[in-house]
């Protein structure tokens with residue numbers, strides 16, 4: 346297992362033993378890498394940006410400094426309190442900010458970062474102001490004081506290697522997939538049971554905790570704290586490291602930390618010599634280096650060096666798929682019911698008083714000309730949009746207005762008009778995302794690698810679903826290598842892996858070739874026979890009329906007809922709606 350090679354970092358202190366200065370730099374590198382890895386969680390996986398990571402470090406650093414110097418307690422108690430305080434601080438900040446959209450999250454982290462920096466400088470009685478707090482005790486492990494850079498490096502590098510391992514576990518887990526999915530498209534993630542705000546908050550807490558650990562290490566390494574290393578400038582430096590190295594990859598982030606720690610030191614000496622005067626010119630140089638890297642390698646250095654990750658075929662551990670809840674209950678009983686649904690966008694009534702019932706084991710088609718309100722109806726039923734009026738019942742339980750992540754686990758799955766596929770994941774991982782609501786492992790379990798059994802079952806479930814739709818051979822491909830038709834099949838596999846019984850398919854036939862459409866029709870008929878219930882929207886009338894048991898026709902937001910394919914085809918209102926469209930075209 347390549348990832349255990351990271352523990353080889355522990356040889357570095359021996360190699361650098363004759364060079365005390367480089368040993369110090371080695372410790373700075375390990376601590377910077379920890380902070381930068383907190384951004385792998387937040388930005389690389391979760392797609393959020395924080396300019397407050399140095400402030401999180403500062404909270405833990407000051408907590409341990411105060412406790413150990415003023416109250417004389419052990420540094421390990423300082424660590425516990427430091428982490429506790431950092432998490433509490435991250436919780437407050439996270440609760441206030443993770444729901445913010447766009448630039449508001451990074452902006453608000455800047456505000457908090459600046460506020461804490463000012464506090465640290467001004468609460469002189471508590472923090473010692475800009476002079477700081479001195480004489481922190483050295484850490485000791487098993488009675489051995491870590492009082493030299495050489496000894497300290499073993500601890501900081503060990504923690505770095507351990508964190509790298511934990512983050513690999515996170516990436517290869519339901520939570521890693523869910524975070525990546527959230528970054529790409531929150532609605533799809535929510536459609537498979539991911540609560541976006543809750544997961545973002547947890548990622549924010551984890552990132553804060555990692556930065557807090559780094560702050561603790563920093564404080565006891567220097568045995569001195571003052572506000573400077575916990576400034577906005579420092580936060581920006583960590584972000585630059587992570588982004589320049591490749592924030593979406595673990596080795597990239599560590600590489601960025603190594604490069605910039607080395608560069609900082611070198612530039613600090615070189616630039617004043619070159620420019621003939623003293624000053625913090627290295628900050629300007631950072632900006633230039635970052636701009637240069639991003640110009641030539643927008644994903645950061647690591648993906649440029651390592652190439653786009655080619656996924657090899659991996660041997661899957663032998664595992665049973667997750668228990669499939671067989672569609673149970675009486676055929677023909679109502680599983681999904683919409684009553685008088687209404688939705689207006691400004692003055693436009695997109696859906697107006699639409700009612701229908703989907704029965705177990707049937708294929709119900711929702712058709713109508715462009716703009717008739719079909720997709721909006723889908724969104725109302727799945728919880729993607731809250732209705733202005735009307736009700737939705739799933740298996741007899743009212744789900745009106747519930748968000749998608751609460752509707753999905755009750756047994757409803759959907760696909761989208763345009764396939765929502767995550768290109769940075771394999772086909773298998775894309776399908777495995779769908780098992781999110783059927784699996785349980787939390788952050789702690791995942792970080793410590795205690796989720797492997799469940800994870801193997803999730804992957805086995807995903808593989809089985811892929812095989813069922815004919816994509817088994819492509820499981821280890823990057824998902825963006827699939828054709829449009831294969832992406833539709835992947836969406837279908839996701840539904841099967843999710844264990845949903847009620848399947849809502851938005852234009853499943855779009856982009857499929859004739860042969861693929863025949864396969865799709867065969868598959869849907871087989872699923873209906875097994876007791877799955879299918880509601881589908883499609884513009885391909887041959888497909889719809891050949892498949893559907895019943896058809897609901899919408900026009901201008903209203904239901905204008907309902908019946909068997911033969912009945913609706915004969916219906917004069919339906920003919921007028923479609924002919925009207927042809928004439929208008």
Ligand SMILES: Nc1ncnc2c1ncn2[C@@H]1O[C@H](COP(=O)(O)OP(=O)(O)OP(=O)(O)O)[C@@H](O)[C@H]1O
Pocket residue numbers: 690693695713714715716717718719720721722
């Ligand atoms: N988020 C929105 N904001 C404003 N108007 C919207 C929104 N979503 C849909 N509409 C409008 O509501 C009407 C119904 O749209 P909808 O996408 O539900 O129709 P549709 O039957 O699915 O059409 P198509 O077959 O073209 O996909 C359209 O006039 C559309 O422009």
